[in-house]
Amino acid sequence: MLQQLLTFFERHSFGVCTYLGERFNISISKIRLFxxxxxxxxxxxxxxxxxxxxxxxxxxxxxxxxxxxxTDL
Known part of the structure; x- marks a missing residue:
């Protein structure tokens, strides 16, 4: 149940932590904890x-x- 909840939030979140992590080369889990x-x-x-x-x-x-x-037109 907990895993399903985590999977749901990871799929439907905005992706802010992922974007910041990739942009500044920081672990995503550290940004989430912050x-x-x-x-x-x-x-x-x-x-x-x-x-x-x-x-x-x-x-x-x-x-x-x-x-x-x-531009594809």
Whole structure:
């Protein structure tokens, strides 16, 4: 049950930790732990940043896909 829950969140998450990990060459698990611990210390502010970054990354991917589709014509 726990494994299914973890798999669900990994598939449907925004990919912010993965993007930051690849961009700065840092372990993804360390970034996730940073978000978790800093959320407790900063009363949820990192969660707001995480969701904002996720929305920006989704918009960025959408624009890239729409540009690629427009150039295929």
């Amino acid at each position: 978000f978790i611990y800093s959320s407790f210390l900063a009363v949820g502010f990192p969660l707001i940043f995480y969701f904002f970054a996720g929305i920006v990354l989704d918009i960025r991917n959408y624009v890239k896909r729409s540009r690629a589709g427009a």
